[in-house]
Every structure is written in C-alpha cells, then in structure tokens.
Amino acid sequence: MTTSGIIVQRKWHTTAEVAAMLGFGLSKTKMLVLTGQIRSVKIGRDRRILPVWVDEYVTRCTTDAGEWAA
Template identity: 50%
Template sequence: MSTADNRVVLTIEEAAKRLGIGRTTMYALVMTGEIRSVTIGRLRRVPVRCLDEYVTTLLDQPMTPAA
C-alpha cells in the first residue's frame, strides 16, 4: 500500500489517478464543484471522502440507455 492510500487528502493529480480519469477532467470537475475540494494554505486538495461522495452520486443517477 502506498503512502497516498493512507492520506485524508490528495493532490488533483492523485485524485484523478485514483478515479482513472485525466488531470484536465479532474480540474474541470473540481472547478465546477462536482467534486468538492479544500484549500490548505495555497494548495488545492481533494479529500478522499469527496471522491467517494462523487462516485456515490454517479451511482444514484438513473441509468440512461446507450444510443
């Protein structure tokens, strides 16, 4: 288990990697507020629980059939 797996907050890049998405997509999700984040000093961090909340929100959305 890596050190990042034990932390409460992650960098944008670490959060993106954990979700399996690109850094640009992660920044967009944070900037729109879809994924909540915190500022610690001058640094933007994503609490691990906010990633869990985001995924739960996605799971709660009704499924749309593929076109």
Template identity: 65%
Template sequence: MTIRRKWHTVAEVAEMLGYGLSKTKMLVATGQIRSIKDGHHRRILPEWVDQYISARVSEAA
C-alpha cells in the same frame, strides 16, 4: 507503522479515478468534486471522492 493521508491532491484523485488531470481539474472547478484551497493547492478529502462516485452511480441507476 503506516501513515494514511488525510487528503489528496487533484493529481492523486485523477489517478484514483482513472481520469486525466484536465478532466479532474474541471470536476473540481465546477464543484462536482468538493475541494478546499490550501495555500496554492487544492486538497480533496477521501469522503468527497466517495461522494462523487456515489453520485455518479446514482445517476447511472
């Protein structure tokens, strides 16, 4: 049985995107990547990562 995560940490998203942690934190802080606060941590839904990527692709087109 495989358990799939429902959301990601900022560090996980940084790794997925191939960005540094500082850059990813800045994208979260500026709202370019949506997130929610869960206790002391930020969490990012997979579809929010997809939305960020789609926006970047649209900007490049």
C-alpha cells in the same frame, strides 16, 4: 506510509492523485473540482480533496447511472 513502524494514513489527496484513482485525465479532474462536482479546499496555491469527497462523487455518479438504467 510508515514512520518508525507507525502507519500514517493520508488525510488529503491532490487533484493528480484523484485523477489517477478515478482513471480520469488531470484536466477533466480539475474541471470537476472547479465546477464543484468534486468538493475540495484550497490550501495556499494547492487544492486538496478528502477521500470521502471522492467517494461522494463516485456514489453520485453511480446513483445517476442507476436512474438511467431504470
């Protein structure tokens, strides 16, 4: 996103944005958030997720998958 030539990086993602990033449905992503598998904070009525928390979830999933393959 740019504003007057300044690049602004988003700090938070919505649950719907995270679902799209991961290729999951919204219901599955909401369940992962509600069970704490993907960390989030509640701001008002909305949940917000830091990009690093999405990365943590992906890393955990790939580590778990690697253990199964061993």
